Amino acid sequence: DVKVTQSSRYLVKRTGEKVFLECVQDMDHENMFWYRQDPGLGLRLIYFSYDVKMKEKGDIPEGYSVSREKKERFSLILESASTNQTSMYLCASSGLPGRDDGGSNQPQHFGDGTRLSIL
Amino acid sequence: QKEVEQNSGPLSVPEGAIASLNCTYSDRGSQSFFWYRQYSGKSPELIMFIYSNGDKEDGRFTAQLNKASQYVSLLIRDSQPSDSATYLCAARRDTGRRALTFGSGTRLQVQP
Numbered sequence: 046d047v048k049v050t051q052s053s054r055y056l057v058k059r060t061g062e063k064v065f066l067e068c069v070q071d072m073d074h075e076n077m078f079w080y081r082q083d084p085g086l087g088l089r090l091i092y093f094s095y096d097v098k099m100k101e102k103g104d105i106p107e108g109y110s111v112s113r114e115k116k117e118r119f120s121l122i123l124e125s126a127s128t129n130q131t132s133m134y135l136c137a138s139s140g141l142p143g144r145d146d147g148g149s150n151q152p153q154h155f156g157d158g159t160r161l162s163i164l
Numbered sequence: 165q166k167e168v169e170q171n172s173g174p175l176s177v178p179e180g181a182i183a184s185l186n187c188t189y190s191d192r193g194s195q196s197f198f199w200y201r202q203y204s205g206k207s208p209e210l211i212m213f214i215y216s217n218g219d220k221e222d223g224r225f226t227a228q229l230n231k232a233s234q235y236v237s238l239l240i241r242d243s244q245p246s247d248s249a250t251y252l253c254a255a256r257r258d259t260g261r262r263a264l265t266f267g268s269g270t271r272l273q274v275q276p
Contacts, residue, residue, distance in 0.1 A: 078263055087268035088208075088252070095262070103263060135207055139262075152198050153264055155207040 048072070049156035051136050057162045064123040066159050068136030076139045077119035078153060079103075079111065081132040088135065094119055126163045134159045167191055168255050170267035178275050183240040185270050187253030190234065194255035197229060197236045198264060202250045211251075212238070243274045 052067035070077065078093040080103075090103030092111040100111050108130060112120045119138075123130055137153040169188045177183045189197075196215040200208035214220045214227040214236070226239040236255075240247055250271045254264040 076262060080266075085268065088264075088266040090263050090265075093263050152210045152213050154210065158207045 049136055049138055049154055051134075051156040051159050053159050054157060055160050055162075057164060058123075058126050059164055060126060060128060062123075062126045062163075064126050064161070064163075066121040066123075066134055066136075066161070068119045068121070068138075068156055069117050070119075070138040070154075071117065072138065072140065072154075073116065074138040074140045075116070076141070076151075076153075077113065078137040078139075079109075079119065079121045080135045080137065081105070082135060082158075083132050091121065128163050130161065131163045132161060134161055166267070167265045168253055168267035170251075170253050170270045172268060173271040174273045175270055176273045176275060177243050179243060179245060181243050181274075183243045183247065183272055183274070185238040185240070185251050185253075185272065187236040187238075187267055188234055189236065189253075189255045189265075191255065191257070191265070192234070193257045193259070194265075195258040196256045197227070198254040198256070199225075199227060199236075199238045200252040200254065201247075202252055202269065204249075208252055240272075243272075245274045245276050248272055248274050 048071045050069045079091045080088045094100045094113045110122045135158045136156040139151045139153045198213045199211045202208045212227045214229045220227045224241045228237045250269040252269045253267040
């Protein structure tokens with residue numbers, strides 16, 4: 046089974062702090078993703094990475110950065126936390142499409158999430 | 165217009181009935197579609213994926229895809245109270261950006 050582990054289940058930080066959210070996967074997946082989930086807005090993509098040291102902006106990257114120094118680890122960084130970044134943060138990973146699956150059979154697997162509160 | 169649209173619900177069905185969850189998408193470049201179930205306070209868990217037109221069955225679940233109509237659905241047969249959750253539909257392009265685009269989810273309530 047795929048295991049995606051997020052470092053904290055709950056986290057409380059103060060406005061202006063630099064916050065690190067860590068995510069580790071054990072399936073040698075190439076792709077890793079960070080989402081945030083808010084009531085009524087669903088899951089929104091913050092950043093993703095296709096490979097080590099590669100990153101691409103998602104739909105809401107403002108106020109966030111990421112780091113992928115090792116294949117198994119993808120970190121989300123809140124440079125200067127603000128109250129509007131209070132949310133549930135979800136990390137996910139997926140493998141590359143295979144040759145015999147039409148290129149489509151690589152679903153994303155999610156970690157348990159980090160509920161982050163910024164006071 | 166959202167790229168992936170779902171009715172937020174709640175959709176209420178009696179135990180043992182068929183629950184039908186629907187999803188439409190606007191990006192014709194989407195090739196793969198995924199259904200996730202999310203219990204309150206938990207992370208999404210994958211139920212099924214589909215990428216060919218038609219039906220795909222897995223146990224009590226059937227996913228249906230109609231690319232011409234840009235429509236995806238999930239049928240849950242013999243619904244159980246434990247199926248009560250929010251169901252997320254997601255679409256993905258197989259070229260370019262490989263991240264999923266999610267709908268906001270449909271909340272399903274199965275009444276005992």
